[in-house]
Amino acid sequence: MSSKDIITLLHGAGGSYMHNLIKQIFMTLDDNFGDIGLQMLDDGAVINNVVFTTDSFIVRPIFFKGGDIGRLSVSGTVNDIAMMGGDPVALSLGVVIEEGFPIHDLEKIVNSIKNTALEAGVHIVTGDTKVMEKGSLDKIIINTSGIGFRSKQLDHDIETLRKTREPKEWLVPLNLRPGDKIIVSGTIGDHAIAILSSREGIGFEANVSSDVAPLNKLINGILEIGGVADAKDPTRGGLADLLNDWSEKSKLGIYIREEDIPVKDEVRAASEFMGMDILELGNEGKAVIAVSPEYVKDVLNELWSIPQGKDASVIGEVRKDIEGVILETSIGGKRYVGRPLGDPVPRIC
Amino acid sequence: MKAFRIIISGIVQGVGFRPFIYRIAVRNNLKGYVRNLGGSEVEIKIIGKDDDLIGKFFSELFSNLPPSAKIEKMIVEESGIEDLSEFKILSSGNKIHEISEIPPDLSICDDCLKEVLDKNNKRRYYYAFNSCAFCGPKFSILYKVPYDRENTSMRDFPLCKDCTNEYYDPNNIRRFDAQGISCSICGPKLFLETIYGEKIDGDPISLTAKLIEEGNIVAIKGIGGFHIAVDPFNDDVIIKLRERKKRPQQPFALMGISTEVIKKYAEVSETEEYLLNSPERPIVLLKKKDNSSISKLISPGLDRNGFFLYYTGLHYLLLNQLKDKISIMTSGNKHGIPMCTDEECVRRELNGIVDYVLYHNRKIVNRVDDSVLRVSNGRIMMLRRGRGYAPTWIRLNREINYPVIAVGAELQNAGAIGFKDKVIPTQYIGDTDKIETLNNLEKYIKYFLNVYSLTPKIVIADKNPSYQSVKLATKLSQEYSAELIQVQHHFAHALSVASENGIEEGVAITIDGIGYGDDGNAWGGEVIKFDGIKYSREFHLEYVPYPGGDINALKPERMLAIFLSRILTFDEISKFVKLDSRELRVIEHQLKEKTLMTSSTGRFLDAISAFLGVCNKRTYEGEPAIKLEAFSKGKLLDFEFDLRNDEIITEKAFEWLIQNKDKDGRDLAYTIQYKLGKALVKTALKLNPEKILVSGGASVNEIILKGIMENSEGVEVITPNKVPAGDGGIALGQVFYSSFIES
Ligand SMILES: [Fe+3]
Ligand SMILES: [Mg+2]
Ligand SMILES: [Zn+2]
Ligand SMILES: [Zn+2]
Structure with a gap:
C-alpha cells in the first residue's frame, strides 16, 4: 500500500480488500500469543481453553424483517464462539449512539438483545455506552465481545476425528482432509436479501426474512454426533469468502456444485435482479460444516431434525487434486470462485 | 559462369520448398544445392552458365511458389564459384539453431483432391486423408519441433513401400521429404459408430451422408477437433440440435463443396471468394440471399451466414454424396467448454447431443477451431483466429528484450508468447472464465514456450481483477519467477492494431x-x-x-x-x-x-x-x-x-x-x-x-x-487485420506493450 491509499468501503465489504488490509496492517500486532491467536485469523482466539472473540455491528436499516441490530450483535458473537467449538457463556456490550436517536428504538434493541441472549443461554455481564454528535455515525454501532469454555461435546467430536486424522484440539481449518463433505445448514443469502430489500423498499422482504439466530445449540448437536472437522458461519463475503479461507488455510481444494446449494426462489430472483452472486451473499444464521464422510448421514439427520437445519444439504467436498475453490455450475462447466471484490467487477464483454 | 547464395526465411519447411527449388534449378541447368538452416531459413546455392537461366530460376521461384510456402525475407549475394557436378538437396547437416515457425493446417490442395477423385489411382482414390507437402494438417498433429514425422501423430502410421519411395524421391515435388503423407494402404482409417460405441458396418462416408440426409445429428472428426453435421434444409433437426446444444440463437456454419454451391445461398464478392478458396479455408460471414432455400433457423435475426469450403478429402467425399453438396458443420462442443479432440471426450460430452460419430484413428494433438472472417467496408476483419492462421507468427517492428507471455482478456480469448521481433498468438482458445478453457490457455502457452525453448521473464495480463486469466497470469509469473504486468484493456486493443502496422504513437x-x-x-x-x-x-x-x-x-x-x-x-x-x-x-x-x-x-x-x-x-x-x-x-x-x-x-x-x-x-x-x-x-x-x-x-x-x-x-x-479486433486480439497488444519496457 502506498501513502496515497485510503480506506474505502471496499475494504469493509469482506473479501479480498479486507483480507489484504488485515494481513498487511493488523497482523503486525501478532506476537504469537494464545493456543489459537491472531495469526490463525479464525472466528476467535483460544487462551487456556477459553474462547474469546469480538465483533462490531452496523446495519442499515437497524430493524429488518426477521431481526434487528440487537439480535444480530448477540448472534454474531455467540456464533463466532460456537464455530470454534466453544460454549458461549458471557458477553460484553458496547454501544455507540448518534445524537437524536429515539429512546424507544433503543429500548426495542435492548429487549431484542435480552431475548436473543436467553435463547442462546448467554449472559450480558458488562457494558459501555457512548453518545456522539449527529452525523458522526449512522444511528448506532454495537460491539459485543464474548467468552466461552470448551464445549463438552467437542472432546467427543475430536475423538471421532482421530479415527481418520490427527486433529487439532479445536474446530479449525487445519482439520480438513480430502474427502470431507461440505454441508450448509440451510438456505443461503436470506439475510443479505432481506436487508437489501428492506433498505431499498423493493418488496422481497414480504417473502424473505433474515436468518439471524444463535447457532450454538445446533453446533453442539452435531458435535455430539461427531466427525465434524470444522464449522464456520458465512457472514460478510458469504460462501465465497469462507470457502477460500478454508482452502487457503488447509492448503486443500474445495469443489462445490451450484445445483446442490439451497437457495430460496425469492432470494435467487432478487439477487439476479440486483446482479449479485449468491455465493457472496452474507448470512447470520447459517453454518458451513466440514464433516468426515462416514458421519455425513448422521450429521444431516441431526440437522434435519431441528427447524434451523431443515434445509441442510451437502454442497461439495474437500479435494486434494485441485487448488482453490471450484464451482460446478448448473449449466455445465466449472469456474474458480474468488474472494469477493466488494462491488462486482464486470467481466462480460 | 555465375554463382549466388540465397537465404530465404519464412514458411519454407514442411511445405515442399526444397524439392521445388531442386526442380526449378535442374530445369534451368543450374548446379548447386539447397538445404534447411534449422527450418525457418533455407540456404540455396546456384551456379549457372548464363544470366538467362539464372533469371528464369528467379522468376519461377516467385511465380510458382508452392501454395503454402511463404517468403518473409530473402537475401541474395553473389558468391564464389564451386565446382559442383549437379544440383543436390542436402540434409540439414549444418545445424544453425534458428527458431523455426510451426506451419499451420492447410486445406487439401487441388492435386491431392484430383488423386482422391481419380478412379484409376490405386492407392489414393476415395482416400479421405490424402495430403502432400503443400497441404494437410501440420500444427494440429505436431507434438514438438522439428517438424518430422516422428514428432507428429502420423508416427502411428508407418509408410508403406510405395509411400516410402515417394518420400525419398527428390523428383517427387509433392511428396519428397513430406512428413504428413500416407495412402489408403498405410494411412489412418475411418469408422462410424453410434454415440454409444456400436460399430456400423459399411462405407463410413456414404453411410454418414445418408444419416445426415435422414435427419440425424452426426459428429465428424476433422483436423483440429470435431464438427457436428446436420442437414441445413431440415428445420426439425436444427431445432433438435439447438435444444440439445442449449444454443437457442447462435448461428451455425455451413460447409459447401464449391463457391458455386455457396453462391446459391449467399452473395460472394471477389475478396470473399478469394478468402473462401484460400488454403486457410476460414469460415467467411456472407450476406444471405433472399428467398434462399436454406433453413431460416441457421442464423435467426442475422443478415449473414457463415460459410466455408471443404478442407479435407473426407469433407469433399462426404459433401459430394449429399444431394445439395452442403451441410451444417458446427463445432463439436458443449456450450462454453472447449471442442472435443478425442473419442473419449465425444462419448462423454456429446452424449445426448449427437446420434452418430464418424471417427478416424489419427490423433488430434492440438485443438484448433475453424477461423472466422468477415469483410466490412471492403476490409478483411478477423473474428476468430484459428485453423490456417495459427500458430504463424506476427513480426513486430521492434524487438522485445525478454521472452514474454500474454494471457489476453477473458471471453473469446487467445493468449500469445513473444520473443525478439516475433509474436505467436495461440490459436483461438475460448471463454477462459471456464476452468476447462482456462486450462487450455495454460496448456497452449506452455506448448509454445516449450516448442520455442523460451523462459518468460514477463507475464502480461489485463487489469480486470475478476478475470480468471489474471489469476493464471499470477500463477505463471510465480512459476517462472517472471514479472507480472497488467495493461489496461482498451490500451491493449489500441496497441494490438498499432503493432500490426508498426505504429508507436497515435490516436x-x-x-x-x-x-x-x-x-x-x-x-x-x-x-x-x-x-x-x-x-x-x-x-x-x-x-x-x-x-x-x-x-x-x-x-x-x-x-x-x-x-x-x-x-x-x-x-x-x-x-x-x-x-x-x-x-x-x-x-x-x-x-x-x-x-x-x-x-x-x-x-x-x-x-x-x-x-x-x-x-x-x-x-x-x-x-x-x-x-x-x-x-x-x-x-x-x-x-x-x-x-x-x-x-x-x-x-x-x-x-x-x-x-x-x-x-x-x-x-x-x-x-x-x-x-x-x-x-x-x-x-x-x-x-x-x-x-x-x-x-x-x-x-x-x-x-x-x-x-x-x-x-x-x-x-x-x-483497422486490425492479422488478429481479431475483439478480445481475441488483446494478447498481441499486450506483447507489443512489453517491447517498450526498458531492459
Ligand atoms: Fe474488449
Ligand atoms: Mg471454525
Ligand atoms: Zn496436397
Ligand atoms: Zn502408403
Whole structure:
C-alpha cells in the first residue's frame, strides 16, 4: 500500500480488500500469543481453553424483517464462539449512539438483545455506552465481545476425528482432509436479501426474512454426533469468502456444485435482479460444516431434525487434486470462485 | 559462369520448398544445392552458365511458389564459384539453431483432391486423408519441433513401400521429404459408430451422408477437433440440435463443396471468394440471399451466414454424396467448454447431443477451431483466429528484450508468447472464465514456450481483477519467477492494431463491450492518445450507471431502462421497457446509490437494440448488437451526437428515438450507428492525428466503421487485420506493450 491509499468501503465489504488490509496492517500486532491467536485469523482466539472473540455491528436499516441490530450483535458473537467449538457463556456490550436517536428504538434493541441472549443461554455481564454528535455515525454501532469454555461435546467430536486424522484440539481449518463433505445448514443469502430489500423498499422482504439466530445449540448437536472437522458461519463475503479461507488455510481444494446449494426462489430472483452472486451473499444464521464422510448421514439427520437445519444439504467436498475453490455450475462447466471484490467487477464483454 | 547464395526465411519447411527449388534449378541447368538452416531459413546455392537461366530460376521461384510456402525475407549475394557436378538437396547437416515457425493446417490442395477423385489411382482414390507437402494438417498433429514425422501423430502410421519411395524421391515435388503423407494402404482409417460405441458396418462416408440426409445429428472428426453435421434444409433437426446444444440463437456454419454451391445461398464478392478458396479455408460471414432455400433457423435475426469450403478429402467425399453438396458443420462442443479432440471426450460430452460419430484413428494433438472472417467496408476483419492462421507468427517492428507471455482478456480469448521481433498468438482458445478453457490457455502457452525453448521473464495480463486469466497470469509469473504486468484493456486493443502496422504513437478509437478502466469503471467507448506505453483517455462515451455489473450485459432491457432514466421518470420508462415491475423498481433503487459507471459502446448498442425491439435477450456474445447491425438496412436521417467536455452524449440518441419512434426502425438504427461512428471520428480528429486506429469488438460493425471512415476528413483509418479486433486480439497488444519496457 502506498501513502496515497485510503480506506474505502471496499475494504469493509469482506473479501479480498479486507483480507489484504488485515494481513498487511493488523497482523503486525501478532506476537504469537494464545493456543489459537491472531495469526490463525479464525472466528476467535483460544487462551487456556477459553474462547474469546469480538465483533462490531452496523446495519442499515437497524430493524429488518426477521431481526434487528440487537439480535444480530448477540448472534454474531455467540456464533463466532460456537464455530470454534466453544460454549458461549458471557458477553460484553458496547454501544455507540448518534445524537437524536429515539429512546424507544433503543429500548426495542435492548429487549431484542435480552431475548436473543436467553435463547442462546448467554449472559450480558458488562457494558459501555457512548453518545456522539449527529452525523458522526449512522444511528448506532454495537460491539459485543464474548467468552466461552470448551464445549463438552467437542472432546467427543475430536475423538471421532482421530479415527481418520490427527486433529487439532479445536474446530479449525487445519482439520480438513480430502474427502470431507461440505454441508450448509440451510438456505443461503436470506439475510443479505432481506436487508437489501428492506433498505431499498423493493418488496422481497414480504417473502424473505433474515436468518439471524444463535447457532450454538445446533453446533453442539452435531458435535455430539461427531466427525465434524470444522464449522464456520458465512457472514460478510458469504460462501465465497469462507470457502477460500478454508482452502487457503488447509492448503486443500474445495469443489462445490451450484445445483446442490439451497437457495430460496425469492432470494435467487432478487439477487439476479440486483446482479449479485449468491455465493457472496452474507448470512447470520447459517453454518458451513466440514464433516468426515462416514458421519455425513448422521450429521444431516441431526440437522434435519431441528427447524434451523431443515434445509441442510451437502454442497461439495474437500479435494486434494485441485487448488482453490471450484464451482460446478448448473449449466455445465466449472469456474474458480474468488474472494469477493466488494462491488462486482464486470467481466462480460 | 555465375554463382549466388540465397537465404530465404519464412514458411519454407514442411511445405515442399526444397524439392521445388531442386526442380526449378535442374530445369534451368543450374548446379548447386539447397538445404534447411534449422527450418525457418533455407540456404540455396546456384551456379549457372548464363544470366538467362539464372533469371528464369528467379522468376519461377516467385511465380510458382508452392501454395503454402511463404517468403518473409530473402537475401541474395553473389558468391564464389564451386565446382559442383549437379544440383543436390542436402540434409540439414549444418545445424544453425534458428527458431523455426510451426506451419499451420492447410486445406487439401487441388492435386491431392484430383488423386482422391481419380478412379484409376490405386492407392489414393476415395482416400479421405490424402495430403502432400503443400497441404494437410501440420500444427494440429505436431507434438514438438522439428517438424518430422516422428514428432507428429502420423508416427502411428508407418509408410508403406510405395509411400516410402515417394518420400525419398527428390523428383517427387509433392511428396519428397513430406512428413504428413500416407495412402489408403498405410494411412489412418475411418469408422462410424453410434454415440454409444456400436460399430456400423459399411462405407463410413456414404453411410454418414445418408444419416445426415435422414435427419440425424452426426459428429465428424476433422483436423483440429470435431464438427457436428446436420442437414441445413431440415428445420426439425436444427431445432433438435439447438435444444440439445442449449444454443437457442447462435448461428451455425455451413460447409459447401464449391463457391458455386455457396453462391446459391449467399452473395460472394471477389475478396470473399478469394478468402473462401484460400488454403486457410476460414469460415467467411456472407450476406444471405433472399428467398434462399436454406433453413431460416441457421442464423435467426442475422443478415449473414457463415460459410466455408471443404478442407479435407473426407469433407469433399462426404459433401459430394449429399444431394445439395452442403451441410451444417458446427463445432463439436458443449456450450462454453472447449471442442472435443478425442473419442473419449465425444462419448462423454456429446452424449445426448449427437446420434452418430464418424471417427478416424489419427490423433488430434492440438485443438484448433475453424477461423472466422468477415469483410466490412471492403476490409478483411478477423473474428476468430484459428485453423490456417495459427500458430504463424506476427513480426513486430521492434524487438522485445525478454521472452514474454500474454494471457489476453477473458471471453473469446487467445493468449500469445513473444520473443525478439516475433509474436505467436495461440490459436483461438475460448471463454477462459471456464476452468476447462482456462486450462487450455495454460496448456497452449506452455506448448509454445516449450516448442520455442523460451523462459518468460514477463507475464502480461489485463487489469480486470475478476478475470480468471489474471489469476493464471499470477500463477505463471510465480512459476517462472517472471514479472507480472497488467495493461489496461482498451490500451491493449489500441496497441494490438498499432503493432500490426508498426505504429508507436497515435490516436485510437477503441469500442467494445466492457474493459476494466483505470478509474475502476467499465470502459468501452474510448478515444485514446498514446505514445509508446504512455497513454491518455481523451474522450469517451457518456458515463452511465452500471448497477449490478454483468447482469446488464445479459439483459439489454436493463440497459435501456438505465439510459432512459436519464431523460424520463420510471413511470414513463415502464412504457418502453419490457421488464418485470419489481426488476424496474430494483433498478430505480440501485440508481439512487453511487454505482459503477460505464462508457461501453456494446451496452449502448444493446439498449438501442432493445428499444427498437430487435433483441431483448443475449444468448451469445454480442447478440443484441450483432442483430441490430443486421436489422439496420435503412437510410441516413438527420441526427448528430453532441460532445460535452470529454463525453459523447449518448442519452441524446434516446430522446431522438422517442421523438421519431413512428419512423422506420431500420432508418433509426442505421442512423444511430453511422452517426456514432461519425461522432467518434470527429472527436478523434480534435487530437490532430496522422492516422486513426480503430479496434475493439464493435469496430467490425459495418455501419459504425462506415461512419468513421466517411468522416475522417482524409485521415487514414486503420483497422486490425492479422488478429481479431475483439478480445481475441488483446494478447498481441499486450506483447507489443512489453517491447517498450526498458531492459
Ligand atoms: Fe474488449
Ligand atoms: Mg471454525
Ligand atoms: Zn496436397
Ligand atoms: Zn502408403
